[in-house]
Every structure is written in C-alpha cells, then in structure tokens.
Amino acid sequence: MQRACLIGSILCCSLMVLFPACMKRPARTSQLPSGIRGAYPFEPERISVHPLTRYWVSPSGDLEVEARIELLDRDGFPTRGVGRLELDLESQSGRRVETWVLKLDDLETNRKHFDDVTRTYLVRLSLPGNTIEQDADLVATLVLPDGDRLVASGRVNSPPEPVDSNPSQE
Numbered sequence: 752m753q754r755a756c757l758i759g760s761i762l763c764c765s766l767m768v769l770f771p772a773c774m775k776r777p778a779r780t781s782q783l784p785s786g787i788r789g790a791y792p793f794e795p796e797r798i799s800v801h802p803l804t805r806y807w808v809s810p811s812g813d814l815e816v817e818a819r820i821e822l823l824d825r826d827g828f829p830t831r832g833v834g835r836l837e838l839d840l841e842s843q844s845g846r847r848v849e850t851w852v853l854k855l856d857d858l859e860t861n862r863k864h865f866d867d868v869t870r871t872y873l874v875r876l877s878l879p880g881n882t883i884e885q886d887a888d889l890v891a892t893l894v895l896p897d898g899d900r901l902v903a904s905g906r907v908n909s910p911p912e913p914v915d916s917n918p919s920q921e
Contacts, residue, residue: 795822795832798893800905801871806883814878816840816907819871820891829870831861832893838876839890840907848884851876856896883909 801819809815818838824830836853853874855861866873890904 793824793828793830795830795893795895795901796825797823797827798891798901798903799823800889800891800903801869802905802908803869803871804889804905805908806878807875809875814883816876816878816889818874818876818889818891819866819869820874820893821869821871822893822901831865832895833861834896835894836872836874837892837894838874839892840876840878840884841888841890841904842884843886843888848887849876849879855893885909 799821801821803817803819805817807815807817820836820838822830822832833856836855838851838853840848840850842848851874853860853864853872855864855872864872864874884907887907888904889907890902893901895901
C-alpha cells in the first residue's frame with residue numbers, strides 16, 4: 752500500500768511539473784525581432800518600373816499597358832508595401848498621356864495585383880483611344896502612409912509584331 756501511495760505521489764508531482772508546459776500560452780502581438788530597432792526593416796525604400804513593363808493586346812483586342820512595379824526594401828530585395836500607387840504614362844516630350852491610381856492600402860487589391868513569381872505589382876492599364884505612344888515612359892509614384900513619396904520611371908516596351916499564322920503560299 753505504501754508503495755502504491757509513493758508511486759501515486761511521484762506521478763502527481765511529475766504531472767504538476769510537466770502540466771504547465773502543455774498549457775496554452777496567451778497570444779502576444781507580433782513584435783520585431785529583438786535586434787531590430789526603429790522602422791520595419793522590410794518596408795519599401797525604393798521603387799522601380801520593372802523591365803517587363805510593356806504594351807500588350809488584351810484578350811478582347813484592346814491595347815493596354817502591362818505595368819510591373821517593383822518595391823525594394825533597404826537591402827534591395829523585392830517586397831510588398833502599402834500606400835497609393837500612381838502611374839503616369841508620359842510621351843517622349845513629357846506630355847502626360849494618362850494617369851491611373853491603385854490603392855495598395857486595400858489588402859484585397861494589394862493581394863490581387865501582387866505577382867509572386869516576378870515579385871512585382873502587375874497592373875493592366877487601358878489606353879485612351881487605344882493608341883500606342885511610341886517611346887513613352889511610365890512614371891510610378893508610391894505615396895506611403897506617412898506621406899513620403901518614392902518615384903521611378905521606365906520605358907514602356909512595344910509589343911512584338913504579330914506573327915502571321917497563315918502565311919500565303921507563293
């Protein structure tokens with residue numbers, strides 16, 4: 752009997768020691784790693800108009816600008832961000848052809864436009880009059896929540912010439 756009591760006591764003491772380790776701990780809010788001070792280290796510090804930005808013909812046959820905008824953190828790595836993305840198509844003479852605005856503060860919009868393969872924001876922009884402005888530049892401005900502006904520009908590449916799928920036999 753004493754032996755059973757001793758085993759029971761040891762078992763109870765063991766459970767009392769081990770049980771708190773199995774209990775759920777209260778959830779804590781996200782925190783930056785302990786060695787990081789100041790701003791979030793992966794927030795965008797630069798923006799670029801990716802070289803894949805081009806004119807393209809949509810499935811409906813309309814000409815569009817397929818803009819790919821890349822946000823870069825302080826280490827130069829692609830990242831996501833929030834803010835207002837303003838895109839201006841400018842002619843070679845500097846004349847503004849069209850302006851578009853994308854609100855990256857809306858998380859659904861942010862997710863929808865982020866391409867995880869190229870790590871860019873992909874935005875298809877309809878063109879006024881369905882015409883291509885030769886040698887146009889796309890100016891991208893990201894207005895951050897604190898009001899800071901990141902600006903970059905890049906050339907919009909022309910689409911490849913269509914290939915005649917039925918060449919005439921001579």
